[in-house]
Amino acid sequence: RMRGLTRNHTLKYSGGALHDLKQPVSFDHNYDPPPEKIEASLSPRQSSLPEQDMSVRHLSRRGEEKKLTRHNSIYNEADLDRVHSEGGMRAKMLPPLVRIQTEPCDMSSLKIPRTRGSYSLSRTDRRELSQPEDDTSDGCSDRSVSPFSNTNLQVGNVFKSASMSNMSVSSSDTGPNSIPVSEARKRSYLVGSVGPTSLLGTQELEKQFPDRTIRIFVGTWNMNGQVPPRHLAEFLLPAHLQYVPDLLVVGTQEVFPEKTEWEIRLQDTLGPSHVLFHSVSLGTLHLSVFIRRDLIWYCSIPEDDCFSTRPGAQFKTKGAVAVGFIIFGTSFMFVNSHLTAHQENVKDRVRDLKKIYAMLNLPKSLPLKRRRDMFDSFDCVFWCGDLNFRLEQTREEIIRDIEDGVSVLESDQLTWLMSEGTVFRGFREHPIHFRPTYKYDPGSDNFDTSTKQRIPSYTDRILYKHHPGTKVKPLHYDSVQGVITSDHKPVWGMFEVVVRPGKDSVPLAGGLFNRQVYLEGLKRRSESLKPIIGKSANVNNMCSIS
Numbered sequence: 295r296m297r298g299l300t301r302n303h304t305l306k307y308s309g310g311a312l313h314d315l316k317q318p319v320s321f322d323h324n325y326d327p328p329p330e331k332i333e334a335s336l337s338p339r340q341s342s343l344p345e346q347d348m349s350v351r352h353l354s355r356r357g358e359e360k361k362l363t364r365h366n367s368i369y370n371e372a373d374l375d376r377v378h379s380e381g382g383m384r385a386k387m388l389p390p391l392v393r394i395q396t397e398p399c400d401m402s403s404l405k406i407p408r409t410r411g412s413y414s415l416s417r418t419d420r421r422e423l424s425q426p427e428d429d430t431s432d433g434c435s436d437r438s439v440s441p442f443s444n445t446n447l448q449v450g451n452v453f454k455s456a457s458m459s460n461m462s463v464s465s466s467d468t469g470p471n472s473i474p475v476s477e478a479r480k481r482s483y484l485v486g487s488v489g490p491t492s493l494l495g496t497q498e499l500e501k502q503f504p505d506r507t508i509r510i511f512v513g514t515w516n517m518n519g520q521v522p523p524r525h526l527a528e529f530l531l532p533a534h535l536q537y538v539p540d541l542l543v544v545g546t547q548e549v550f551p552e553k554t555e556w557e558i559r560l561q562d563t564l565g566p567s568h569v570l571f572h573s574v575s576l577g578t579l580h581l582s583v584f585i586r587r588d589l590i591w592y593c594s595i596p597e598d599d600c601f602s603t604r605p606g607a608q609f610k611t612k613g614a615v616a617v618g619f620i621i622f623g624t625s626f627m628f629v630n631s632h633l634t635a636h637q638e639n640v641k642d643r644v645r646d647l648k649k650i651y652a653m654l655n656l657p658k659s660l661p662l663k664r665r666r667d668m669f670d671s672f673d674c675v676f677w678c679g680d681l682n683f684r685l686e687q688t689r690e691e692i693i694r695d696i697e698d699g700v701s702v703l704e705s706d707q708l709t710w711l712m713s714e715g716t717v718f719r720g721f722r723e724h725p726i727h728f729r730p731t732y733k734y735d736p737g738s739d740n741f742d743t744s745t746k747q748r749i750p751s752y753t754d755r756i757l758y759k760h761h762p763g764t765k766v767k768p769l770h771y772d773s774v775q776g777v778i779t780s781d782h783k784p785v786w787g788m789f790e791v792v793v794r795p796g797k798d799s800v801p802l803a804g805g806l807f808n809r810q811v812y813l814e815g816l817k818r819r820s821e822s823l824k825p826i827i828g829k830s831a832n833v834n835n836m837c838s839i840s
Contacts, residue, residue, distance in 0.1 A: 596618070
């Protein structure tokens, strides 16, 4: 039944399909309906009039029938019967462009192209409307067809405005990174929670690392103070690697004076996928940490420390630099060191390591439990550098064994000291299957042919140590023979480390990275792709894309 409309409730649909042609097109609260409409809209209680007025009501019904017959292309005979059974007002209030149907019809002919003013219902609304409902209020199954939907809707539903229809958003319109409001409203009042809304929790960890495994590249290179190659892909991105590592840590000794230039060249090689998270230097020692661009939000603040084993020297070439930080819930420490040189100074190198053990001060403010052994405070420790340990053989014997493919590591000083527990307790090294990395004639792959005739040795090494609860898997351990600018060959190692969820109580870095190095590296990368046109360049040999 339709309720009577008063002066302040004559609301009309503004779309142009649901209003009477003789009435205003928009919502008009000051519109006065004709007197016959007010009388026709009275409820059954109000329609109990004296018998002398019944003739007037019959005349009005006949007039309505005449009006309906004028639109016989829209209303059928069943509609005329309902005019008498329902007082005539229901058919009169229906819009002239809406057809009353008793059976479902083929909607393919009623589809119209969507425009900016048309909206569709969500999948949930369609699912509810597709289920049959028993309408016992008036004992009929009348349906009205809206041209804005491809589903048979009830008459009451077509009075929903376009703005209300727009409130329901289809699930297909949301992107893969859309966050439900219900999830964003959740809060955990536990400090350091690892719940679903935690930044360092399980949900975010498995989103970044589905297998919870991070791949780490560790490289070391004594640059001999020489300018490095323009492109370093052979060092940082070996051809037999399938994917770019998530974390790249590069330690250099005797780095050439322009350390910022070195960082820019590293950035130029890696490209926009990685950023310089942190770097630290001491004299000619330098350590840089590059991390995948989207992982900078899941790192703690980096902490660094350094120590010189020759504090009185004007140029600090020997000592160590270190960086520590946390990724999700796993703590890492990276150390780069350069120890005392020469074949006979084994005790001096052992003394240098003891000083570094005692003087490096990490962690500082990170929420890690400090232990007696500094390296036990971190879940995973990587130590790289020019450790300067030599081979206890003659030059001729070593070169002959290398040419014959015989291992010479049995006479390696570091291997023997580690087996005795003298240095690097708890550290391990992946098996070596490459040539000695020292000493070469710069610009060639020949061992030292100068008057000094240095003995070839494995001076450049990468060691690692981890807690029993942290899984570390070494994947590769190799040298780069193609880089010939120094008398040392670069050495790199690839590792997989299982990362665990963390707590939001750690001091976050909040997206910290070196913006200047990043932008300059990308600038040089783009400039290297531009063609160089000289005065003698042949323009006809160049191709253009239009």
